Amino acid sequence: MxxxxxxxxxxxxxxxxxxxxxxxxxxxxxxxxxxxxxxxTVEARVTxxxxxxxxxxxxxxxxxxxxxxxxxxxxxxxCGGCQLQALSYEKQLEYKQKKVNDVLVRIGGFSGETIxxxxxxxxxxxxxxxxxxxxxxxxxTDKNGNPVAGxxxxxxxxxxxxxxxxxxxxxxxxxxxxxxxxxxxxxxxAYDEKAGTxxxxxxxxxxxxxxxxxxxxxxxxxxxxxxxERLIAALxxxxxxxxxxxxxxxxxxxxxxxxxxxxxxxxxxIADRIGDITFSISPxxxxxxxxxxxxxxxxxxxxxxxxxxxxTVWDLYCGIGTISLFLAGKAGQVYGVEVVPQAVVDAxxxxxxxxxxxxxxxVGKAEEVLPEKYRRExxxxxxxxxxxxxxxxxxxxxxxxxxxxxxxxxYVSCDCATLAxxxxxxxxxxxxxxxxxxxxxxxxxxxxxxxxLMSKVQK
Ligand code: SAH
Numbered sequence: 001m002x003x004x005x006x007x008x009x010x011x012x013x014x015x016x017x018x019x020x021x022x023x024x025x026x027x028x029x030x031x032x033x034x035x036x037x038x039x040x041t042v043e044a045r046v047t048x049x050x051x052x053x054x055x056x057x058x059x060x061x062x063x064x065x066x067x068x069x070x071x072x073x074x075x076x077x078x079c080g081g082c083q084l085q086a087l088s089y090e091k092q093l094e095y096k097q098k099k100v101n102d103v104l105v106r107i108g109g110f111s112g113e114t115i116x117x118x119x120x121x122x123x124x125x126x127x128x129x130x131x132x133x134x135x136x137x138x139x140x141t142d143k144n145g146n147p148v149a150g151x152x153x154x155x156x157x158x159x160x161x162x163x164x165x166x167x168x169x170x171x172x173x174x175x176x177x178x179x180x181x182x183x184x185x186x187x188x189x190a191y192d193e194k195a196g197t198x199x200x201x202x203x204x205x206x207x208x209x210x211x212x213x214x215x216x217x218x219x220x221x222x223x224x225x226x227x228x229e230r231l232i233a234a235l236x237x238x239x240x241x242x243x244x245x246x247x248x249x250x251x252x253x254x255x256x257x258x259x260x261x262x263x264x265x266x267x268x269x270i271a272d273r274i275g276d277i278t279f280s281i282s283p284x285x286x287x288x289x290x291x292x293x294x295x296x297x298x299x300x301x302x303x304x305x306x307x308x309x310x311x312t313v314w315d316l317y318c319g320i321g322t323i324s325l326f327l328a329g330k331a332g333q334v335y336g337v338e339v340v341p342q343a344v345v346d347a348x349x350x351x352x353x354x355x356x357x358x359x360x361x362x363v364g365k366a367e368e369v370l371p372e373k374y375r376r377e378x379x380x381x382x383x384x385x386x387x388x389x390x391x392x393x394x395x396x397x398x399x400x401x402x403x404x405x406x407x408x409x410x411y412v413s414c415d416c417a418t419l420a421x422x423x424x425x426x427x428x429x430x431x432x433x434x435x436x437x438x439x440x441x442x443x444x445x446x447x448x449x450x451x452x453l454m455s456k457v458q459k
Contacts, residue, residue, distance in 0.1 A: 002029055003054055007046040010062065013038050016095055018103075018417070020083030020446030022058070031056045035077055037087050038095070039065025067091040072129060073166040080154035081167065082444040089128045093440060096448040097122045100416045100438045108420030110433065118452075120437040123296050128443030131290045133207050133272070135168045136256050137176060139183075139190045139200045147183040147190045149176040149203060157193060167444060169207045171238065175216055178234045179203055186227040193252075196221070201249060202256050204283055208272030209291045213242040215270045217283040219249050219257060225264075232265045242270045245283060257284055274298065277325045277354050285346050286319050293441045297412065297449060298326045300437055301385060304410045304453035307331050311382035314406075316366040316397065321347030321359065323385055323412070328359045335379070336361040337369045367394035374404055381406040392418025395425070402429035409454040414441075416450055423452060430457050 003009065003026070013022035013036045022036030030053045036042045041063040044056035061068075069088045076085040084092050101119060104110050125131060137149040140159040148161035163176040179200070182188065189198040202219040216235055218225065225231065225246055235244050244265040249258030261268070261283050269280045272287070274295050281287050288294040301323060305313065307330035315324040318336030320343050328334045328351075336359065338344050347361045362369045366386070373379045384406045386393055392415065393401075401409060402425075409431060413419035416438075423433065431454040441449040 002027070003046050003049050005046055005048065008059070009044055009046060009056060010041065011036070011044055011056070012041045013065070016099075018099060018446065020095075029054065033058055035086070036061075037065045037068055038091075039067055073162070075151070075160050075162050076166075078153045078160050079151045079162070080156075081151055081165070083446045085166075085444045089124070089443065092128070092443065093122050093124045096440060097438055100448060100450055103416045104420050104423070104436075106420070107417055108423050109427075110420075110423075114433065115436075118433045118436045120435065122438040122440060122448075123293070123300075124440045125293060125443055128440075129166050130169060131292060131443060132165075132167045133169070133209055133291055134287070134289050135165060135172055135205050137163070137172070137203045137205070139179075139202060141190045141192070141198075147180050147188075147200070149180060169205075171207060171214060171240075172205050174238060175205055175214075175235065176203060178238070179216075179218065179231070182227070182231045182234065186230065188226055191221045196252055199225075204247075204257070206270060206281065206283070206287075208270050208281070210273035211271050212240045213270035213272070214238065214240050215243040215281070215283065216241070216245070217243075217257075217261065218246040220246050221250050223248055228264055236265055241266065243267050243283075247283060259284075274322065275326060276329075277322075277350070279320065279322070279350055280346070280353060282346070284342060286340070286343055288322065288441075290441045293439055293449075294322070297439045297441065297451060298323055300439065300451045301410050301412055302327055302330070304435055304451060305330075305383045305385065305408060307383065312380055314370070314381050314384045316370065316384065316386045316393075317388045318347060318361065319343050319387070321350055321361060323387060324359050324361070325350060325354060325356055327385070328356045331358065331383075334359040335373070337364060337366045339363070339365050365394070367396040367400070370397055370404075371400045374400055380404060383408045383410065385410045385412065387412040388418075390415040390418060393422050398422060398425045398429075402426070402431075405430070405456060407456050411450075411452045411454065413450045413452070414447065416448065419450055419452065423454065426454050430459075431455060432457050 009026040011024040013024040015023040022033040035058040043060040048055040071085040150162040191198040191201040204217040206215040247258040310332040313331045315336045324336040435453040
């Protein structure tokens with residue numbers, strides 16, 4: 001083996017990988033270099049060597065890339081949250097666009113010419129900061145025994161104390177400082193994951209961007225919060241505070257929230273709007289974290305679906321019915337399918353709240369519900385929208401979609417590799433790509449969202 005762990009290598013970074021890591025060669029041997037940017041020449045420490053490539057971590061920038069910018073957050077390298085903060089936002093968008101295009105060619109088997117025809121320019125944000133409406137801060141104890149709130153260092157569970165995440169809302173800091181002051185004053189211990197002792201595990205903060213409403217939920221390893229009235233008084237004084245609660249989680253698990261929510265003050269839920277639709281959000285609800293870009297993404301899905309008013313539309317992997325409700329006003333009937341029962345309760349509730357009567361929701365796996373409704377009940381589809389998790393659509397789901405032969409399939413994806421794989425199946429089944437567009441839902445990270453319109457090939 002040419003290189004060993006802890007070797008120092010000098011590398012010029014020529015490309016960036018799917019996770020935002022720099023790619024370059026040392027003496028012809030390729031390395032993935034964490035924190036190095038395209039255009040940099042860096043000194044890096046080798047962390048792992050495989051047969052044909054290796055991993056390294058940047059130690060020093062020797063010659064900076066012209067795309068390097070001063071990162072806003074001093075913890076951007078240690079924290080697992082942002083991978084691209086040191087890259088100019090313009091270049092981040094270019095990187096994401098290229099990543100999507102390349103994957104569609106490499107995995108989807110599309111020609112560069114097809115991509116050139118269907119792909120519209122990536123939808124970016126005005127500012128790539130402070131876009132998240134939700135944050136879950138882990139709580140721990142520092143060397144001096146003081147409670148701290150922050151984020152996990154990449155791939156670990158050690159907490160970097162930082163109450164002012166650059167992706168979150170400015171209110172996070174004020175709220176966390178209140179919680180930490182309360183913990184200090186009333187000797188409320190932070191949870192210790194290893195020992196299973198202590199009380200406060202996480203603080204969940206959510207903000208409705210359209211309404212300004214704020215929600216705080218402490219996740220605790222116990223059934224009660226001592227001196228809760230003191231905490232409540234301080235939190236209730238934060239402008240726009242709407243909901244203060246705690247969630248009981250006494251399990252030794254990586255799952256953050258417990259099942260039970262105990263309301264301490266205010267309302268159980270906060271409200272938010274995307275487009276004209278109002279959503280009611282509980283601490284446990286799934287809700288898109290970047291509402292500004294979500295509206296643009298759903299707007300594109302609606303534009304691609306191009307409904308005339310009487311279509312039957314399926315929204316598979318519908319979550320709390322966001323896309324279903326967004327499309328219902330222009331459709332004849334919408335059917336949503338979602339595997340998490342509570343999300344379906346939220347979806348029905350949100351439909352009623354908005355006076356939408358032509359949307360029905362089914363609990364179950366898309367790959368089971370869709371075939372059943374199609375074969376047993378003969379329900380058809382003019383348009384099918386899918387928005388699956390990273391692993392993409394199940395093969396049985398795709399097979400049923402192809403049997404149903406809707407005019408259009410709108411594929412919303414948070415992982416372009418599985419998107420490309422699934423589009424290939426749809427193409428083989430008689431569909432062709434017509435329009436595609438990437439949306440930057442998660443600036444400063446390597447993630448990118450896509451929406452693709454597939455049309456039935458007319459025979
Ligand atoms: N369209 C929604 C949610 C998308 S996230 C929105 O934009 O808000 C993907 C959703 O798919 C999650 O809610 C997840 O619970 C759900 N899911 C995961 N696997 C599923 C399956 N096999 N069948 C149906 N839903 C599934």
